[in-house]
Amino acid sequence: MELRRYRADLHIHSCLSPCGELTMYPRNIVERARAAGLDMIAVSDHNAAENAAAVMRAAAGTDLTVFPGIEITTEEEVHVLGVFATMDEIRPVSEAVHERLPQLAGKKSFREDQVLVNEADEVTGFGPYVLMGATTLTISEVIDLIHHYGGLAIASHFDRESFSLVSQLGFVPADLRLDALEAFSPGATPKESPATDPPAYPAHLPVVRFSDAHQPEEIGRRWTDFLLAAPRLDEIRLAFSRSAGRGILR
Amino acid sequence: MTLADLVERLHLKVFASQGSLGRPVTGGLVGDLLSDVMAHGRKDDLWVTIQVHPNIVAVAVLKDLAAILIAGGREPAAETVRKAESENVPLLGSPLGAFTLVGRLTELGVQGT
Numbered sequence: 001m002e003l004r005r006y007r008a009d010l011h012i013h014s015c016l017s018p019c020g021e022l023t024m025y026p027r028n029i030v031e032r033a034r035a036a037g038l039d040m041i042a043v044s045d046h047n048a049a050e051n052a053a054a055v056m057r058a059a060a061g062t063d064l065t066v067f068p069g070i071e072i073t074t075e076e077e078v079h080v081l082g083v084f085a086t087m088d089e090i091r092p093v094s095e096a097v098h099e100r101l102p103q104l105a106g107k108k109s110f111r112e113d114q115v116l117v118n119e120a121d122e123v124t125g126f127g128p129y130v131l132m133g134a135t136t137l138t139i140s141e142v143i144d145l146i147h148h149y150g151g152l153a154i155a156s157h158f159d160r161e162s163f164s165l166v167s168q169l170g171f172v173p174a175d176l177r178l179d180a181l182e183a184f185s186p187g188a189t190p191k192e193s194p195a196t197d198p199p200a201y202p203a204h205l206p207v208v209r210f211s212d213a214h215q216p217e218e219i220g221r222r223w224t225d226f227l228l229a230a231p232r233l234d235e236i237r238l239a240f241s242r243s244a245g246r247g248i249l250r
Numbered sequence: 251m252t253l254a255d256l257v258e259r260l261h262l263k264v265f266a267s268q269g270s271l272g273r274p275v276t277g278g279l280v281g282d283l284l285s286d287v288m289a290h291g292r293k294d295d296l297w298v299t300i301q302v303h304p305n306i307v308a309v310a311v312l313k314d315l316a317a318i319l320i321a322g323g324r325e326p327a328a329e330t331v332r333k334a335e336s337e338n339v340p341l342l343g344s345p346l347g348a349f350t351l352v353g354r355l356t357e358l359g360v361q362g363t
Binding site: 076138167 | 282
């Protein structure tokens, strides 16, 4: 089987994220991603997956592969990215996350920043949950939840100053069953950080870089090149484990 | 001031390392970002937090803190209690919120930076 390079940005917010710009609607995301030379993207909103289906449909017939994703806020307020192959896999994860978000009945003002859309970029409603909140799931429970439904669990911007493994927990716990770390700092490489002891990074975990785009211009500002046989989640999983010739190029 | 004094005065719950309560407390800090505690914690500080992840024990060991005081009635994870026992890190708790706890500690003479 022939392997080739696939450029991926698996951390992109849509207009469903409270902090995502309204211009992050499906056709715009697809257009920007293709213009940026990306082969694979994931739509990963804060604690929600509903808009991913519309972006997947908007990309149908193009050479862009779209995975449904979700960026879950753990009880420790660490952000963890879950990337899945299908909407059927991610839906129960999204539902479980919604059940564990703060219930602020009656406070409706937050909803207008949580825009649900269809593939024609039409507004279909507003997310009824407090997506900016933290769930009551621990980081281990979130990783187990993602894995239970077949997803890849990646620590978002793990070395950032906020909402990251390092900011919230000081260092990456060695026993976490993460599939990869998403690095934020330009110079971050998987080696011991001089500032911390024990080291902030377990060296066995693959390190990837994605944009964490909240506005269209940011799509593809950071990416990771994979060597794969096809743009599929099972292929990315092989690349993370450096199996069957698959791997991360940069 | 020892941990045992504080446990008695503030009616603190002891989740782990009962045998290490003779340890002196010379200062304190409050925080839920472990990166910040790793940067600013000092030896023999009492650390007030609402984080309950096992990493809090590692941070207390790393900075040689006197003890961890979990505020707001939160329960530490089972693994956190186990690690605290094995590392002899006193793990304390109180139903009081962090703000109130720090006020009481300050009244008792425990000072931050």
